[in-house]
Amino acid sequence: MSQEILINVTPPETRVALVENGVLQEVSIERERRRGLVGNVYMGRICRVLPGMQAAFVEVGLSRTAFLHASDIAVPEAVGEEGEGRRSDSIVDLVREQQQILVQVIKDPIGTKGARLTTHITIPSRYLVLLPDSQSVGVSARIEDDAERTRLKEAVQAFVEDGDPCGYIVRTAAEGASLEAVEEDRRFLLKLWSSIQARAASAQPGTLVHEDLPLLLRSLRDLVASEVEKVRVDSRENYQRVKAFCDKYLPDLVSRIDYYPGERPLFELYNIEDEIQKALERKVQLKSGGYLIIDQTEALTTIDVNTGGYVGHRTLEETIFKTNLEAAQAIARQVRLRNLGGIIIIDFIDMLEEEHKRQVLRALEKALERDHAKTQISGVSALGLVEMTRKRTRESLEHVLCEPCPTCMGRGSLKTAETVCYEIFREILRESRQFEAKRLLVLASQEVVDLLLDEESASVAQLEEFIGRSIRFQAEPLYTQEQYDVVLM
Known part of the structure; x- marks a missing residue:
């Protein structure tokens, strides 16, 4: 699979598009006035403990207090009366009001909700993710070759056994990487974590201790894989910045970075602007003549599949099956492109044959395998609906680019x-x-x-x-x- 990463930079806004085989799959937008917070580490102060919700509100210097659930608090195991290790799960035993606490943002403020926090700090780099409060070693499930998984796990496990105080997750990008490169990554992460600890020791509550990379550089760290043939940047200044970053951290990528000096805008050249406009519409047309209707609400997103103008050539069941198969591919792309998160309900056209249902579900699962966000499909419900979840960390494309209509107040309809x-x-x-x-x-x-x-x-x-x-x-x-x-x- 051929991939290209296109980076469009203007002073107020950075946009990054991931194109696979000429088709836009993902787009990320970061504005200078409203940068994402995921990955940032803050020194916070507990301002309110809510036993009924098993959570606490934390002041971290943002416009709204952030939310910390008991399950996201890392604590040493308590020793019980019989000497058995036991962790208290009650929020009142884990934190107290006015307590200072080092936290990391795992979910941006979305709608009326504040940022979601954790004390399980994780620091990612190119090949590894550092886990300061753990000594476990894990390997990305996307690395499927057993020999490669074993090679990487044993190498990283050796670091921990040699006295390394932290644990690690081996990222997908480490597949095929030399052990020297992985070791260099580890040293960089340990140095970075030491500097974070030093800043945290003297930080006042409500201050930023560590800021994650801006989108321009974060996309190189997280998106670039062996399939990426070209990274094109349309700003000379930022091209030099990207090149310097890659010289230091991603030397194997330097030869694939390209400056685009053309008169025609980069996103227009690749038809990205039109695709972004289409991604804001409710209706998605399928090549066969069928279509999808996508509706986002605060609680969940619904996707309805319709045959539309597709009449097929054989039986009704065959027409429905082919429409659903095409819809499964389109849904996986739309979910990534629109950055839909949370609960997603898909209403495929009703199929009679169990084998057809199984194949459509398998097609959806396979199409979602390339999604960087974690997805989980629960199967077909008694009503014939497919229920799935997708990890939501940032606002959807619609919420980034749009606001509720002031005329209908977001209802989508007006009184006559x-x-x-x-x-x-x-x-x-x-x-x-x-x-x-x-x-x-x-x-x-x-x-x-x-x-x-x-x-x-x-x-x-x-x-x-x-x-x-x-x-x-x-x-x-x-x-x-x-x-x-x-x-x-």
Whole structure:
């Protein structure tokens, strides 16, 4: 599989696109005014302990207090009465109010929720992830070759057995790497962790102790694999910055870095801009004529599969099966591209044959294997729905680029002009009973006023007769269809 990483940099914004075989698979956006926090380490202070939620709110210097759950707190095992190691799981035994605590952000603030924290600090580099509070060694599940897994695990295990105070996870990028490169990575991580500890020792609560790399460099550390043929940067200054970073930490990548000086914007050349626009739409067209409908809500994301204009050539079951197979590939791409997280419910078209259901599920699992975020599929429910989860650490593409519509307040629908007319009638009745006035003035949108003066004119006349007062109407061009005011005169 051929991959390219495209990096578009402007002073206020950095965008990174991962393209596989000419098709956009992932896009990450970081803005200078609102940089992501995942990976940052802070010296925090516990401001409130909530036993009922088994959690605590922590002040780390952000606009909202952050959230720390009991399960995300690393503590030494307590020794029980019989001498057995035992860990207390109650939040009141783990932290206390006003306590200073070193924490790391594992989930950015999303919507109205503050950042999610952990005290299990992890420091990633190219080949390894340092685990300061552990001495275990793990290997990425994406490294499938047993001999390679054994080689890497034994090498890293030897570091720990030689007195290394920390544990490690071997990253996918370490596959095929020399042991000298892995050892160099380890020394760098230990040096970095020592500097973090030194800064933490003198840090005041609410201060940043360690900041993760910016998107420009983080993408090289996390996304670049052997399949990446080219990294293209459209800014000369940042091309030099990327090159210097790779000279120091990723020497094998230097030859694949390319500066793009073209007049035509890099993202436009690869059709990335159009793909980003499509990723903000509800409807995703499939090549066969079928389509997906994707709806994001605060609780979960739903994906509905429809045959649309695809009529097939053989039986109905075969048509449905082929549409679902194509949809499985498209869903895996859309989930990555839109950075959808949390619970995702997929409503495939109902299939009768169990073998078809199994193949569609397998196609979805296989398509999601290349996803960098952890996914879990629970199978087909009794209602024929596929339930899955995807680890959410950052805002989805829609939440980064968009905001709720001020007209409908994010509902996606408006009250009809007719509905607003009847609300106005009820408001006039209510106010006429409560207050004395010679006449009433109704301010509303042009559509509502037109309806009141035309189709509802008879109702308005009846209402004037009933309340014994005249009613005037005035169109307000800045009012939305749902806005209105009844003024007593």
